[in-house]
Amino acid sequence: MTALSVRDIGISFGGVKAVDSVSFDVEEGSIFSIIGPNGAGKTTLFNLISGVYLPKAGTVSLFGEDVTGVAPNRLVARGLSRTFQNLQIFFRMTVAENVMVGRHLKEARGIVPHLLSLPSVVRQNRDSRTEAIRLLDRIGLAGRADDLAANLPYGELKRLEIARALATEPKILLLDEPAAGCNPKETEDIERLIEAIAADGVTVVLVEHDMRLVMRISNRLHVLDYGKTLASGTAEDVRTNPEVIKAYLGTHGAEEAARARR
Amino acid sequence: MGRLFNHPLAAPALIALIVIACGFGLGSNFYLRVAALVWISALAAIGLNLLMGFAGQVSLGHAGFFGIGAYAVAVGPNVLPVSPLLALVLGIALAAVIAYLVGRPILKLKGHYLAVATLGFGILVYMVLSNESGLTGGPDGMPVSRATLFGWRLKGVDTWYWITGGVLVVGAWVAVNLVRSPTGRALRALHDSEVAARVVGVDVARYKLVAFVVSAVYTALAGGLLALFNGFITPDVAGFMHSIEFVVMVVLGGMGSIVGSLVGAAILIALPQALSAFQEYEHLALGLILMVFMIFLRKGIVPSLVALAGRGR
Numbered sequence: 280m281t282a283l284s285v286r287d288i289g290i291s292f293g294g295v296k297a298v299d300s301v302s303f304d305v306e307e308g309s310i311f312s313i314i315g316p317n318g319a320g321k322t323t324l325f326n327l328i329s330g331v332y333l334p335k336a337g338t339v340s341l342f343g344e345d346v347t348g349v350a351p352n353r354l355v356a357r358g359l360s361r362t363f364q365n366l367q368i369f370f371r372m373t374v375a376e377n378v379m380v381g382r383h384l385k386e387a388r389g390i391v392p393h394l395l396s397l398p399s400v401v402r403q404n405r406d407s408r409t410e411a412i413r414l415l416d417r418i419g420l421a422g423r424a425d426d427l428a429a430n431l432p433y434g435e436l437k438r439l440e441i442a443r444a445l446a447t448e449p450k451i452l453l454l455d456e457p458a459a460g461c462n463p464k465e466t467e468d469i470e471r472l473i474e475a476i477a478a479d480g481v482t483v484v485l486v487e488h489d490m491r492l493v494m495r496i497s498n499r500l501h502v503l504d505y506g507k508t509l510a511s512g513t514a515e516d517v518r519t520n521p522e523v524i525k526a527y528l529g530t531h532g533a534e535e536a537a538r539a540r541r
Numbered sequence: 542m543g544r545l546f547n548h549p550l551a552a553p554a555l556i557a558l559i560v561i562a563c564g565f566g567l568g569s570n571f572y573l574r575v576a577a578l579v580w581i582s583a584l585a586a587i588g589l590n591l592l593m594g595f596a597g598q599v600s601l602g603h604a605g606f607f608g609i610g611a612y613a614v615a616v617g618p619n620v621l622p623v624s625p626l627l628a629l630v631l632g633i634a635l636a637a638v639i640a641y642l643v644g645r646p647i648l649k650l651k652g653h654y655l656a657v658a659t660l661g662f663g664i665l666v667y668m669v670l671s672n673e674s675g676l677t678g679g680p681d682g683m684p685v686s687r688a689t690l691f692g693w694r695l696k697g698v699d700t701w702y703w704i705t706g707g708v709l710v711v712g713a714w715v716a717v718n719l720v721r722s723p724t725g726r727a728l729r730a731l732h733d734s735e736v737a738a739r740v741v742g743v744d745v746a747r748y749k750l751v752a753f754v755v756s757a758v759y760t761a762l763a764g765g766l767l768a769l770f771n772g773f774i775t776p777d778v779a780g781f782m783h784s785i786e787f788v789v790m791v792v793l794g795g796m797g798s799i800v801g802s803l804v805g806a807a808i809l810i811a812l813p814q815a816l817s818a819f820q821e822y823e824h825l826a827l828g829l830i831l832m833v834f835m836i837f838l839r840k841g842i843v844p845s846l847v848a849l850a851g852r853g854r
């Protein structure tokens with residue numbers, strides 16, 4: 280089944296077409312990567328899919344249902360969540376609380392029980408925390424659950440965003456440069472994490488510049504340049520596409536991408 | 542020690558201890574009266590803190606809600622067949638409804654724009670209260686009838702000391718509950734990143750409105766208590782200066798600190814009394830003290846002191 284379908288989507292900022300008539304389908308349970316040079320429109324595309332921006336043209340569908348223009352918080356209820364290229368952490372909250380916010384739609388949200396801290400709310404807080412710790416354990420941060428998020432190093436915050444998104448129990452997860460700024464060890468951890476997430480049946484849409492990582496784990500790739508689709512296909516198709524090599528990979532990048540296979 | 546600090550009941554318990562200690566420690570009616578005024582202001586400041594310190598949305602018009610609560614108690618029994626206490630309940634409900642109606646459009650604004658819009662709301666309430674002389678007595682103010690509870694007339698400074706102190710403790714407890722609930726987490730989350738809160742399912746517009754309405758309820762309750770305690774009110778309770786005082790209490794005591802709101806209220810209410818010895822230099826001294834506090838304890842008094850104590854360990 281097609282988990283995510285994007286059709287002729289586009290948006291411009293002050294006359295600049297940041298995303299221009301882009302279309303693709305993402306198969307359920309697959310890892311689908313979007314690559315391209317800086318400024319190609321990858322993050323903007325994520326903003327369009329996740330409802331942060333309203334597209335000027337085109338449609339977005341999740342599991343066959345048109346969700347174009349649906350607010351981000353409503354898309355979460357339909358199984359979509361995401362992370363951000365530039366960290367969007369709740370810095371004044373603890374690490375565990377950051378993940379607990381991801382449980383929001385799974386929690387009873389009546390305000391009066393919250394004001395009175397009824398036993399049901401206390402129980403639910405405990406359950407949300409247990410789930411948060413389980414997810415933190417998965418990204419290796421359970422030991423820092425009660426630290427203020429502001430006190431974590433960059434690489435750990437990147438993973439914290441993934442745990443927070445996972446807390447929503449997504450069916451589709453958009454990851455915007457999860458390995459950016461991470462050291463090789465952290466990058467390897469993130470690669471394994473993404474594979475494990477996909478193995479659980481979650482569809483992953485990935486934006487990432489680390490070509491070794493991308494080429495190793497993606498089922499399909501989509502290449503953007505100046506907001507337009509440059510190429511689309513398997514890692515092999517993309518790696519050997521002369522247009523892609525010229526615009527993005529370069530000869531060095533293509534070699535690196537090729538090495539990823541071995 | 543750290544665990545004690547983090548206990549959900551730490552703030553309300555500490556505030557209860559302070560109220561009890563002052564209740565038995567402050568000998569004269571004069572001091573009890575000042576303390577009761579502190580409890581009332583602290584209640585309003587806690588409400589505003591939920592909006593500003595936790596949800597991160599500014600309001601320069603909260604005295605408007607204070608005025609709605611106060612005048613509901615004063616005017617209500619004159620125009621409706623209700624007791625002052627029932628009028629207080631109606632006033633709080635009215636403030637909640639008005640906060641909902643006003644909040645819906647203006648909470649779409651951010652930062653300075655929200656500040657100006659809330660300021661406008663406060664001015665509006667003030668103008669209505671001072672111009673509707675037929676009902677409110679105009680700028681000269683109006684008397685408030687004594688409240689009775691189960692046939693018991695609520696009068697005397699010490700009675701009101703314990704009533705306001707008790708309401709403050711309950712208010713602090715409810716605020717802490719809220720902060721630690723899913724609603725509180727949603728509010729704190731949208732404060733730090735609205736977009737991140739949205740992509741994990743938080744309806745940001747709704748939660749800003751929740752914070753606005755809850756804070757309006759706190760402030761209106763405080764206004765109603767002041768009217769009942771004082772027995773007389775003027776439109777100044779809804780005035781711009783009063784709104785600013787609430788903001789100063791929240792920021793000075795510490796954004797996001799419930800105990801801080803009490804400390805901020807205590808300083809703003811009690812300091813002018815203490816400084817009155819300086820006569821014409823009173824305001825100068827007050828201004829200077831506020832500046833020095835903010836320069837040296839820039840996160841507000843309570844959070845800065847807690848951070849200092851943490852470093853000392």
Ligand SMILES: Nc1ncnc2c1ncn2[C@@H]1O[C@H](COP(=O)(O)OP(=O)(O)O)[C@@H](O)[C@H]1O
Binds near residue numbers: 295297315321323324
């Ligand atoms: N909110 C915005 N306002 C104006 N221009 C924007 C906005 N968001 C993105 N852009 C522009 O759109 C283009 C694509 O940016 P982006 O999607 O961030 O690229 P990428 O993620 O591929 O590096 C850039 O030229 C960027 O400056």
Ligand SMILES: [Mg+2]
Binds near residue numbers: 321322323364
């Ligand atoms: Mg980007």
